Amino acid sequence: MGLYDGELHDLHFAALLRDVGMLKIPAAHQGDPKYFRKHPAVGSKMLSRIRLWEKASPIxxxxxxxxDATGYPSGVGRGDEICLGARMLAVCDAWDAMQTDDFHRSAIPVDEALEELAAHVGTQFDANVVSTLTALAQEGVL
Ligand SMILES: [Fe+2]
Structure with missing residues (x-):
């Protein structure tokens, strides 16, 4: 997607630390959307105070x-309001969830996962990111 090495470094750490804000949300409230939906802003603020990770903060x-501007915590989404790294992370997080077995469900086949991403382009996911991931999956890179 044309990121420079430094941007990839920031994206890498943002991906690893994306849910770090959950650490500041009391366990009793983590299932409540009113609290859960604050974790990106809380985590971003935490990272912004650490020079090594401050560029991961907006991601x-x-x-x-x-x-479609229905996400959280801010409900932004039009134009470039969501940085490219965050748009990439959203798609990759969904992809990873669909490709991984967990306690609740089994991984789904690659074709189904790609269809799921395509079905939500423009609403949940960025079109260019989904297009790039689809090409990589079809090449067998993923
Ligand atoms: Fe998250």
């Missing part, structure tokens, strides 16, 4: 925002 801030 963490935007990782649950959506192009």
């Amino acid at each position: 963490v801030q935007g990782h649950h925002e959506r192009p």
Whole structure:
């Protein structure tokens, strides 16, 4: 997607630390959307105070925002309001969730996962990011 090495470094750490804000949300409230939906802003603020990770901060801030502006915590989404790293992280997070077995469900086939991403382009996911991930998956890179 044309990121420079430094931007990839920031995206890498943002991906690893995307949900760090959950550490500041009391366990008893973590299932409540009123509290849960604050974790990107809380995590972003935490990272912004650490020089090594401050550039990961806007990526963490935007990782649950959506192009249709119905995401959280801010409900932004039009134009470039969501940084590219956050748009990439949102798609990759969904991809990873669909490709991984967990306690609740099994991983789904690659074709189904790609269809799911395509079905939500423009609403939940960025079109260019989904297009790039789809090409990589079809090449067998993922
Ligand atoms: Fe998150």
